Amino acid sequence: MSEEVTFWILDVGYEIIASQPYVLLWGISDKNERILVVDSNFRPYFYAVPKETADLDRLKDHISRLHGVLSVDVLTKSFFGKPTTVLKITCNLPTVVPKLRNEVKKIPDIENYLEADIRFYMRYLIDNDIYPCKWYRFKGYSVSGGFWEKYNISKIYLLQSKLEPLERDVSPRLRILAFDIECYNPLGTPDPKKDPVIIISTANSDGEKRQFIAEDNDDKTVLVSFSEYVQQYDPDIIVGYNSNRFDWIYLTERAKVLGVKLIIGRDRGPPHPSVYGHQSIVGRANVDLIDYAESLYEVKVKTLKEVADYLGLLPKEERIILSLVEIYRYWDDKTKRHLLLRYAQEDADATMLLANVALPFAIELSGVVGLPLDQVLAASVGFRVEWYLMRFAYKDGELFPNREERAYATYKGALVFPPKKGIFNNVVYMDFTALYPSLMIKYNIGPDTYVPPFVDVSPENVYVAPEVGHRFLKEPPGLYKKALSVLLEKRKEIRQKLKTLSSDSIEYKTLDVRQKAIKVIANASYGYTGWTGARWYIKAVAEATTAWGRETILRAKQIAEKLGLTVYYGDTDSLFLENISEKINEFTRLVEKELGLEIKPDRIYKVIFFTEAKKRYAGIDDKGKLDVTGFEVVRGDWAEIARDVQEEVFRYVLTEKKPDNAIKYVRDVIKKLKRKEIAFDKLIIWKTLSKSLDEYKTKSAHVTAARYLQRHGYSAPPGSQIGFVIVKGEGKVSERAVPYQFAKYDDIDIDYYISKQIVPVAMRILSVFNVTENQLLEDRQASLADFF
DNA sequence: GCCTTGAAGTTACCG
DNA sequence: ACCGGTAACTTCAAGGCG
Numbered sequence: 121m122s123e124e125v126t127f128w129i130l131d132v133g134y135e136i137i138a139s140q141p142y143v144l145l146w147g148i149s150d151k152n153e154r155i156l157v158v159d160s161n162f163r164p165y166f167y168a169v170p171k172e173t174a175d176l177d178r179l180k181d182h183i184s185r186l187h188g189v190l191s192v193d194v195l196t197k198s199f200f201g202k203p204t205t206v207l208k209i210t211c212n213l214p215t216v217v218p219k220l221r222n223e224v225k226k227i228p229d230i231e232n233y234l235e236a237d238i239r240f241y242m243r244y245l246i247d248n249d250i251y252p253c254k255w256y257r258f259k260g261y262s263v264s265g266g267f268w269e270k271y272n273i274s275k276i277y278l279l280q281s282k283l284e285p286l287e288r289d290v291s292p293r294l295r296i297l298a299f300d301i302e303c304y305n306p307l308g309t310p311d312p313k314k315d316p317v318i319i320i321s322t323a324n325s326d327g328e329k330r331q332f333i334a335e336d337n338d339d340k341t342v343l344v345s346f347s348e349y350v351q352q353y354d355p356d357i358i359v360g361y362n363s364n365r366f367d368w369i370y371l372t373e374r375a376k377v378l379g380v381k382l383i384i385g386r387d388r389g390p391p392h393p394s395v396y397g398h399q400s401i402v403g404r405a406n407v408d409l410i411d412y413a414e415s416l417y418e419v420k421v422k423t424l425k426e427v428a429d430y431l432g433l434l435p436k437e438e439r440i441i442l443s444l445v446e447i448y449r450y451w452d453d454k455t456k457r458h459l460l461l462r463y464a465q466e467d468a469d470a471t472m473l474l475a476n477v478a479l480p481f482a483i484e485l486s487g488v489v490g491l492p493l494d495q496v497l498a499a500s501v502g503f504r505v506e507w508y509l510m511r512f513a514y515k516d517g518e519l520f521p522n523r524e525e526r527a528y529a530t531y532k533g534a535l536v537f538p539p540k541k542g543i544f545n546n547v548v549y550m551d552f553t554a555l556y557p558s559l560m561i562k563y564n565i566g567p568d569t570y571v572p573p574f575v576d577v578s579p580e581n582v583y584v585a586p587e588v589g590h591r592f593l594k595e596p597p598g599l600y601k602k603a604l605s606v607l608l609e610k611r612k613e614i615r616q617k618l619k620t621l622s623s624d625s626i627e628y629k630t631l632d633v634r635q636k637a638i639k640v641i642a643n644a645s646y647g648y649t650g651w652t653g654a655r656w657y658i659k660a661v662a663e664a665t666t667a668w669g670r671e672t673i674l675r676a677k678q679i680a681e682k683l684g685l686t687v688y689y690g691d692t693d694s695l696f697l698e699n700i701s702e703k704i705n706e707f708t709r710l711v712e713k714e715l716g717l718e719i720k721p722d723r724i725y726k727v728i729f730f731t732e733a734k735k736r737y738a739g740i741d742d743k744g745k746l747d748v749t750g751f752e753v754v755r756g757d758w759a760e761i762a763r764d765v766q767e768e769v770f771r772y773v774l775t776e777k778k779p780d781n782a783i784k785y786v787r788d789v790i791k792k793l794k795r796k797e798i799a800f801d802k803l804i805i806w807k808t809l810s811k812s813l814d815e816y817k818t819k820s821a822h823v824t825a826a827r828y829l830q831r832h833g834y835s836a837p838p839g840s841q842i843g844f845v846i847v848k849g850e851g852k853v854s855e856r857a858v859p860y861q862f863a864k865y866d867d868i869d870i871d872y873y874i875s876k877q878i879v880p881v882a883m884r885i886l887s888v889f890n891v892t893e894n895q896l897l898e899d900r901q902a903s904l905a906d907f908f
Numbered sequence: 909g910c911c912t913t914g915a916a917g918t919t920a921c922c923g
Numbered sequence: 924a925c926c927g928g929t930a931a932c933t934t935c936a937a938g939g940c941g
Contacts (some may be wrong), residue, residue, distance in 0.1 A: 156929090417921090479918045502925050533927030536923070551923085556926095641923090647925035654925085662926070692923045735929055749928080750921060757919060757932090807919065818917055818934050852932070876932085 121261045127157065128152040128292050130356055131250045131405055132241040134214065139211055139268055143244045145283075146273075146386065146403045149291040150255075156386075157260060158401070159279040159568060162244050163190060164217050165210040166236035166597050167197075167519065174229035176205070183209055188216035199519045201568030201598070206234065208520065214240035235520050239395075240568035242507075246514050248283065252406060253291065253486040253493055256283040258259045271405065272351055272386045282367075282820075284792065288541045290628050291483055297355035298472035298796065299346075301367045301725050302464050304337060308833020312677055318451055319461065320346045322466035324353060325475075331465060340378050340393040343371065347383035357405045357493070359469070359475040364408040366496065368399040409471060411497035415640075417523060420756025420804050421841055432557055433473040439466065443861050474554035480629065480745065484637040501640075501722075505648040506655060508641055511602040518568060526652040529844045531585075531663040534692035537668045537677070539730035539737065543777060547725045547739070548699040552672070553718040555693035556646035557604045559668045561717065565649075566598035586671045587662035594665065599656070604645060611638045637718040647813035671691065672715055679710050689730060689737065696737075699724055701807055721746075727774050731888055738885075746771060752881045761802040762877035765789055769882050779889040786882045790874055802851055803873060804843045804860045811838050819859035821846065829859050846872045 127147040135142050145157040170179055180192045193208045209215055209224065214265065221236035239244070250256065260277030268276050294712065302319040303310035315340035320332040330349060332342045350358075357855035360367050368391045375382040375390065382390040386403025393401035398408065413419065413427045420426075423716030428434045435624040440463040442450060442686070450460035478497075484498040489508040496504065510520055552558070559565065559752070563583040571577050571591040582591040592598075597605075614635040621628040648654050669692065677695060680687050683703050704721060711719045715826035725747075727740030736750035745765070752758045753767045765786060792798055807822035813836065816823050826836035836842065844857040847867040853876070855868065879896055 419918095500924055505925080531927080536922085536928060555923090644925060648925045650919070650925080666927075694923070732931060755920060755931095757921095810919075816917085820933070824920095831938090854935075872926095880931090 122259050122342060123261065123277070124257065125155070125157075125277060126153055126255060126257045128255050129250065130294075131403055132245060132252065132400060133510055134240050134244075134897065136213060136215070137214070139679065139699060141240065145250075145402075148294070152292065152621060153274045154354065154386075156273045156276045157258065157279055157832075158276060159244070161279075162247075163210050163212065164214045164240050164243060165208055165216055166221055166238075167195075167206040167208055167219050167234040168224045168227075168229040169199075169204065169206055169234060171231050171662060176207075178227055179227070180207060182227065183207060183224060186210050186220060188220055188673060193441070197517045197519050198568070200521070201518075201570075201593075204519065216495075232522070233521060233734070238510075238520070239490075246511055247513075248580070249285075249515075250283055251285075251487050251490050253284040253290040253483045256281050257286055262671065269906045270387060271403070272354065272388055272862045280614055281427050287633075290626050291630075294325065294479075295354065296357045296472070296475055297350065297353060297474055298323045298468050299363070299367070300360060300464060300467040302447060302449060302451075302460070303368060303370060304448050309446075309598045309835040310370070312370050313377055317342050317371065317374055320466040322346075322349070323465075323472040324355065324471070328353075329468070329498075331461060331463070332764040338579075339641070340376065340380055343375055343378065343380050343382060347381070348382060350384050351388070354386075355404060357407055357475070357479065357670070358401060359407050359409055359471055361413075361471050361480070362408065362410045362472070363406070364398045364410075368406070376655055380800065383811065394495075396495055396498040396500070396503065398495060400494060405493040407475075407479065407482060407494055409474050409478050409497075409763040412482065414828075418754075421843070424467060424474070428470040428474060430656050431474065431477055434466070445861055467673040470517035480633045481490070482621075484630070484634040485640070488634070488637050488641060493842060495818070502648055502651050502654060503645045504642060505644050509599060509603050509648075511637075512606075513599055516599065517600070519600055523655055526657065528652055530657050531659055532667050532670075535690075536692070536734045537687070539732065539734060541730055541732050543727060543729045543774070543888075544688060545727050546699040547696050547728045548721045549694060549695040549696055549723045550702060550704070550719050552676075553667060553720060553723050554608060554642055555672065555717070556665055556746075557608060557642050559665055559672065560600050560605050560646070560649075561608070563664070563668060564592050564594060564598050564601050565594070565647075565661055565664055565668075566600035567599035567661055568657045568658055569593040569601075570658055572660075585667045587661070587667045588663050590660040590664040590667075600645065600649075600661075604642060607638050607642045607645075611635050611642070614638070625746055660815075672717065674746045675715060676711050676719060679714065680707055683710075688728070689734075689879055691735060694722075696725075698730070726775075729770070729885070729888075731775060731884065738774065740774050751884065757805065757807050757871060758881065759805050761793070761794065761798055761873065762788070762881045764802065765878050766881040766885070769885050773885055773889070779886050779891050782882070782886060783891060783895055786878065787898075790896070791868055793873060793878070796870075800845075800860075800865050803845050804817065805845065806841050806843045809836055809838055809840050809842055817853040819852065821854045822856055825857040825859045828862065832862070 127149045129145055129147045131146040133144045143162050149155050176194050184192045186651055186672055188211050190212055195208050197204055197206055212218055217236055221233040224230055225233055225801045257623050258279055259281040260279045262280050263276050276605050283367040301317050301321045304315045304318050316337045316667055318334045320342055323329045334342045362760050372390050384390055385401045391401045399406055406716045413422050417499055419430045440459055442463050481810040482497050486493045490511055491499055491507050513520055514707050556731045569592045571582055580595055584591050614631050646665050677687055680697055685703050686698040708719055724742040725739035726742055730737050736738040738748040740746055746789055748754055751876055769782045809826055814827055822842040826842045829836050843860045845851055845863045846869045847858050848869045849856050
């Protein structure tokens with residue numbers, strides 16, 4: 121009866137059957153079957169912290185009698201590194217935990233409750249050391265019929281053993297479905313109460329494409345046939361673009377309005393709102409790829425098309441671009457409808473292609489931090505770090521602090537040295553390997569090793585942070601030290617292994633993505649310590665890390681100077697040094713010896729340029745690649761034409777080391793702009809709406825443009841990017857901003873683009889070469905006169 | 909009332 | 924809902940001048 125099965129975990133959840141909780145593990149077996157593994161033996165619990173004076177036996181007795189309590193155990197755990205006695209209260213159902221924790225807190229002898237907000241299935245994963253998107257072997261027997269009929273799945277097993285982790289790196293072949301919806305929107309942003317879903321486009325990982333179309337604007341059949349298709353194709357992962365905030369919400373609303381059932385999950389149910397603003401689909405992983413796009417900081421405007429272009433996913437030619445205003449017109453015009461259908465299909469195709477890039481990363485991230493695949497991209501960086509830490513805390517018997525609201529607190533951060541203004545040859549960019557994580561490991565910095573002021577410890581037992589004086593126990597190794605050491609060691613190990621693998625093997629790709637996922641978490645760990653929303657927040661922890669960081673970079677700078685190396689610039693963990701290889705080798709050796717940390721050359725610049733501004737430089741590296749940092753070229757809130765001009769100016773100046781051709785070039789662009797020969801799109805300025813429109817205290821261009829959109833029926837929620845142009849007319853610049861979709865080229869204020877976009881970004885560089893503004897603005901006649 | 913100046917508000921970058 | 928440090932823009936109000 122009992123079978124041994126190997127499977128990969130796709131999704132987790134739970135179900136209450138006959139008043140008993142069952143943990144559900146959805147997965148794919150090594151025989152490529154979709155299976156559900158059910159564990160009936162786990163029960164939810166939380167902790168109560170008794171007051172010091174409390175009579176534990178009486179408390180235990182009292183709590184045991186509360187409705188829903190199965191057992192109460194007195195345990196000694198650790199809280200912020202201090203041994204702490206707690207009562208572990210095991211309950212019959214996850215749903216009673218919130219009620220019980222409030223009841224328990226009311227008991228006079230109880231100080232507080234802990235870990236009462238850990239969702240049941242996460243508790244299960246942590247306590248059993250199970251990671252999603254990993255392979256496990258178990259013994260179980262197959263069940264069917266009765267209650268289990270409700271699930272659309274090949275096999276269901278009742279778990280008869282522990283899950284045994286397997287060393288298998290490559291994920292199974294997953295079925296992925298990409299989808300995108302188009303809605304009828306004659307009045308702007310569509311309203312599910314009245315506007316039908318005219319098209320649902322899909323593309324799947326087996327190369328199949330399907331569209332569901334609302335003939336005569338009747339979308340009932342669209343929703344029904346889409347549901348049928350989802351059940352028939354039975355995808356493991358459903359991907360969309362902005363689907364958490366738009367498509368799924370629209371579809372569920374629309375289904376309600378029409379009175380049809382949206383049958384999406386393996387429970388044959390609709391998606392439902394879940395944590396981190398994502399929509400959860402039972403038994404499948406619903407992944408919104410816009411969450412992945414957020415991490416692509418080089419893409420300035422986060423539309424699906426821009427992201428696909430950046431990743432080189434779609435051929436640019438023959439692509440149809442429709443603005444929001446055009447969708448319903450193309451739909452209504454039967455001669456143009458086929459173009460809308462093609463446009464819609466291209467979106468689904470692009471989503472599928474994006475999934476090929478994003479999902480491998482999401483899968484590895486899920487495997488590192490332990491959050492389910494459908495949550496891991498939706499969860500913000502802070503939560504990812506926290507879930508990772510919680511795994512280590514659990515293993516050490518360290519209790520999870522409660523999440524609490526705290527006032528914002530400031531502290532001193534990193535050092536940035538003023539750059540040497542000018543243009544220089546042969547410069548090497550040196551940076552410390554994972555500086556902050558390394559410092560946290562080296563000095564055992566952490567919430568559980570922190571020794572508050574006035575606590576008495578012998579000085580030889582603590583590390584003392586410079587400037588700020590915060591103390592941390594040298595022993596035992598703390599939570600952060602343990603968690604970060606594993607990350608850094610694993611990454612090192614993987615990078616070593618990668619060298620032995622062929623770069624086009626699946627294993628290589630998987631491991632390479634994994635080491636990147638590890639890097640993301642390691643890099644975010646210091647930021648987590650200074651986040652007031654963190655469970656383990658202690659300001660001194662963040663403050664000590666930056667203090668040691670400042671000391672480190674300062675000492676490295678002194679070492680370089682002592683060797684006679686010119687230091688051009690430095691920021692946080694990096695130094696730009698004169699590239700003299702013997703001295704650089706000596707420098708690396710001395711840093712290692714004196715500071716006990718690794719610093720490495722990261723990039724060599726044949727030529728590099730600094731102004732007096734910090735955080736801005738441009739250079740050409742030893743591979744001939746132009747690298748611009750900080751300047752407008754890399755900023756999304758400047759018109760593309762200004763960014764183009766600045767990039768070209770850098771190219772001229774860095775290769776020719778004089779401004780002559782750059783000046784000519786800028787004049788030429790200005791001339792073209794005056795003749796309206798510059799593409800309209802290059803004049804669009806994009807800015808993010810950081811809050812709702814009425815919260816803004818001053819007039820600003822993108823807010824004016826957003827209000828314009830709103831007046832025309834389009835929503836402009838916080839977080840949306842507003843593209844606008846500046847038009848001619850009276851008044852302030854901010855009053856003359858118009859959404860680009862509503863502006864004509866003839867209305868554009870060319871002078872604004874010359875004097876406030878092109879000239880400033882060019883002058884930023886050219887003023888260093890003593891070029892004046894007039895040299896850029898004079899036309900050819902005047903400049904010739906100048907010459908003679 | 910007009911012009912200058914600096915603070916405040918805002919966004920997006922660096923590491 | 925990750926940190927502080929930084930550049931740069933526009934708006935806005937205060938201050939100086941007459």
